[in-house]
Amino acid sequence: MDATPDSGEGIGAPPPHEAYANAPDLRREMHQVLALGAERDGRQAGPGTGPLVDAAAAERAWLLRRAALMDRMALDDPAPGPVAAAAETAGQLVLHDRRHPGLAAGPHHPDAITLAPSHRLYVRQEYAAWTAAGRPDLNRPRSDKEKDA
Incomplete structure (x- = not known):
């Protein structure tokens, strides 16, 4: 079966409109990802009261x-x-999921998705599975600023 790189057909990855159906709008998500990156790099204190329970999951x-x-x-x-x-x-x-295979949530291992020139189909599969599971990796309370961003 032929599959186009963006469709996910033939491998079980959802198409973009399904994978990102519950995603925040781009502006909000960009703000939140930048804030998480700043916390990760130590450039900004996180809103949690202590260390994250699972650093690899975070x-x-x-x-x-x-x-x-x-x-x-x-x-x-x-x-x-x-x-x-x-x-x-x-x-x-x-690369992260190869080192921590227990954190992957979708049905296909990252190396199983080889039809596309990149691993973007894997991202869609994993994002859809992550949101369907209620975003379980966020094991700290979000601040009011993050919620409103």
């Missing part, structure tokens, strides 16, 4: 959200720059 949540954001931006603007950024961030998620 790192994965950030990688997943960032890769999904870049994928969505590349879908809106399929120019070489956004497409390359989406492929790069998807690859970073794949």
Whole structure:
């Protein structure tokens, strides 16, 4: 069966409109991903009262959200720059999931999705599974600022 790189047909990855159906709007998600990145890098204190319960899961949540954001931006603007950024961030998620296979939520391992030139289909699969599970990697309360962003 032929599958186009963006459709997810033939491998079980949901198409973008399904994978990102419950995603925040791009502006809000960009703000939240940047805030999570600043917390991760120590440039900003997080709103939690203590350390995260699972650092690998928190790192994965950030990688997943960032890769999904870049994928969505590349879908809106399929120019070489956004497409390359989406492929790069998807690859970073794949590397993390290879090191922590128990954190992957979808039915396909990252190396199983080889039809596309990047791992963007894997990002869609994982984002859909993550949101369907109620975003379980966010094991700290969000501040009012994050909720309103």
